[in-house]
Amino acid sequence: MSARSNILNKLRTGLAGSIPRPDDFDERLVTEPWQYAPEDRITRLRSLMEAVHTEIHQVSSDSWPEKVAGILAARNLSNLLHAPATAHGQKLGEYWPQSGSSAQLLAYDRPVEEWKEELFWQVDASLTGTVGAIAATGSLVLWPDRHEPRLMSLLPPLHIALLRASEIEDNLYAMMQRQNWSAGLPTNLLLVSGPSKTADIEQVLAYGAHGPKELVVLILEDA
Amino acid sequence: MSQRIPVTELTGGFRDRAEVALADGQLRTNFRTAMDSLMKKRADAFPDEEEREGLRELGNRIKARALSRLPDLLEQLEAKLTDNGVKVHWAETTEQANEIVHGIIGARQGSQVVKGKSMVSEEMEMNDYLAERGVECLESDMGEYIVQLDGEKPSHIIMPAIHKNRYQVARLFHDKLGVDETDDVNELIQIGRRTLRRKFMEADVGVSGVNFAIAETGTLLLVENEGNGRMSTNAPPVHIAVTGIEKVVENLRDVVPLLSLLTRSALGQPITTYVNMISGPRKADELDGPEEVHLVLLDNGRSGAFADAQMRQTLNCIRCGACMNHCPVYTRVGGHTYGEVYPGPIGKIVTPHMVGLHQVPDHPSASSLCGACGEVCPVKIPIPELLQRLRQENVKSPAEGPKVKDGGAKYSRKERLIWRFWQTLNSSPVLYRLFLWGATRFRKLTPKHVGPWTENHTAPVPAKRSLHDLAREHLARNGGQ
Known part of the structure; x- marks a missing residue:
């Protein structure tokens, strides 16, 4: 007998004579306390994310690349990892030569194995998109894919994320429903609610444990 | 009454260790401070009693529903994960689980493993098992790393190094890593970051636990604040997740309340910094992520607890640690006194099914039955009731047919x-x-x-x-x- 069948048999014996409990999931319990007027969503998101050291700017859909250049300049960073095959990556690429920025644009265009050392130690910042955010918990939703791989939002000490103001949902349940997550998920869906942190020593909060030390969110107001 | 009179007649390990712990002023200060702060954080995270109670009830129902269909859900989870390209393994014992993990590492000729926080891997004593076979298995959660560096075990399931203060950590880093002694917590964390980042890069295999395994979509959900969980599951070419069979839930939507209950009960956070939902290895055209993802489903006594309708409720546990944070016994004696992987109230009701009451005869009675644990449990496990049941099982005569592993351990x-x-x-x-x-x-x-x-x-x-x-x-x- 395999471990699998032993375990399943034991569990089935334990359930003998019982019937499955009904699915009485009451969605109101996870939605009603977490609803906001559309104009309050940004306020809620900002207050929660800023409370955990996230830097947030509201910018226009056209001018964000300038803001990115400014953020890098203020920190005197020498490079920025971007995803050229995405719409926002393309936009950034087109803008960059005229930005006057001394930071070099890097592209995540080859498998991690080919440049692991560089990715781990030499990339200063990254820019990724998001597929939305959750006001209730102050969380960004990232949907990594071939063009914008998983490690982009993890390895660089500074992560800049773009968020469309219109894509902020009230709560996680609403987000799942709207994007129909149960119909298909990416290999690694992520909720990100601030820069990496730890309180493992004396419960003293320290930022930049293993992931980004800084998270900057640019909320794009629709033109 | 400042002078304690030593007890000479001791009947078990718990009592011995409790005597020592109670006399350790530093340890008691470290725990008292931490538990007070964690209790306050939880209370602040649930300002609305009605909301909290509604959510706890929902959490309880979701877990009860999942357990009422557990074998079917495990099969569904396996089928979905397999479709997604994840290899699923089953282990009845920790020995089998270790063999599976070692086998996967061996197949890749791996020698270096980084591990995100996983209590199931502590159950397996995976680090020791792999070390004996020449595989280095490094903890990457800051707290776990500190504890491992000092050759200790975690003293709290969420805050493994809570028994140490910054000076003790500074001394440890100085002794083991050769760095200058600093009592600046930020600097200590940066030392950990630099040391571990190299390990993440070089590791052949990453090991993690699982907070919720979702049968509907074949998804492994992990919560964390540090990013070490994402590192362990994304940076190495192979990811092995180890989890208990009770972690499966039916639907994706079921995790919405459970996630909220977990992070608010554990740390008072509305959500953790990262919620990492893994539904498969790197696809052919993707540029990163592990090439292989494995899930090891571990029984280790859980099916024994499952067989008893009352004890089955122990499997509701989502490992938030709120019961220990609110426990007057745990706060005074600390996690190590329990001598087992899971300390505190939850440890007292899950451990007997894993190791048997012979090994932990004093656990069921190391409680004042004040009821705080049951009151704060986010999935409403009636911990005091289960402790009383274990006390009865503990003193049953062989003729009375004890129903818990090694029941009757204290029969006289x-x-x-x-x-x-x-x-x-x-x-x-x-x-x-x-x-x-x-x-x-x-x-x-x-x-x-x-x-x-x-x-x-x-x-x-x-x-x-x-x-x-x-x-x-x-x-x-x-x-x-």
Whole structure:
């Protein structure tokens, strides 16, 4: 007998004579306390994310690349990892030569194995998109894919994320429903609610444990 | 009463260790401070009682529903994960689980493993198992890393190094890593970051736990604040997740309330910094992520607890640690006193099914039954009720057929006879009066030493006159009513 069948048999014996409990999931319990007027969503998101050291700017859909250049300049960073095959990556690429920025644009265009050392130690910042955010918990939703791989939002000490103001949902349940997550998920869906942190020593909060030390969110107001 | 009188007659490991822990002022300060702060954080995270209670009820129902279909859900999870390209393994014992993990590492000729926080891997003592076979298995959660560096075990399931203060960590880093001693917590964390980042890059295999395994979509959900979980599951070419069979939930939407209950109960956070939902290895055209993802489903006594409808509730646990944060016993003796992987109230009700009551005979009674644990449990496990049940199982005679692993560990014929005598005495008015008459007349003859009781207390001496007697007199004098 395999471990699998032993375990399943034991569990089935334990359930003998019982019937499955009904699915009485009451969605109101996870939605009603977490609803906001559309104009309050940004306020809620900002207050929660800023409370955990996230830097947030509201910018226009056209001018964000300038803001990115400014953020890098203020920190005197020498490079920025971007995803050229995405719409926002393309936009950034087109803008960059005229930005006057001394930071070099890097592209995540080859498998991690080919440049692991560089990715781990030499990339200063990254820019990724998001597929939305959750006001209730102050969380960004990232949907990594071939063009914008998983490690982009993890390895660089500074992560800049773009968020469309219109894509902020009230709560996680609403987000799942709207994007129909149960119909298909990416290999690694992520909720990100601030820069990496730890309180493992004396419960003293320290930022930049293993992931980004800084998270900057640019909320794009629709033109 | 500042001077404690040492107890010389000790009956078990828990008591020995508790004596030592209680006398350690530093340890008690570290725990008291941390638990006070965690209790406050949780309370602040649930400002609305009605909301909290509604959510706890929902959490309980979701887990009860999942358990009522557990074998089917495990099969569904396996099928979905397999479709997604994840390899699923089953292990009845920790030995089998270790063999599976070692086999996967061996197939890749791996020698370096980084591990995100996983209590199941602690159950397996995976680090030791792999080390004996020449594989380095490094903890990457800051707290776990500190504990591993000092050759210790976690003392709290969420805050593994909570028993240490910054000076102790500074000393440890200085001794083991050769860095300058600093009491700046930020600097200590940065030392950990630099050391571990190289390990993440070089590791052949990453190991993690699982907070929720979602049958509907074949998804492994992990929560964390540091990013070490994402590193362990994304940076190495192979990811092995190890989890208990009770972690499966039916639907994706089921995790919405459970996630909220977990992070608010554990740390008072509305959500953790990262919620990492893994549904498969790197796809052919993707540029990063592990090439292989494995899930090891571990039983280790869980099916034994499952067989008993009352004990099955222990499998509701989502490992938030709120019960230990609110436990007056845990706060005073600390996690190591329990001597097992899972300390505190939850440890007392899950451990017997894993290791048997012979190994933890004192756990069920190391509680004042104050009820705080049950009151804060986000999935409403009736912990005090289960502790009482374990106390009964603990003293059952072999003929009474104990239902828990190694039940009857504390069964004693002598104790049973004493209780039977007590029962007879108190249920027969004639005998009771006779005993009362004798006890008040011959009170001077009461023994001066009554077992371990008199090592810390004065011996009880019956009063000259019984309460019955005094009451009768009182009523006669005052006219009686």
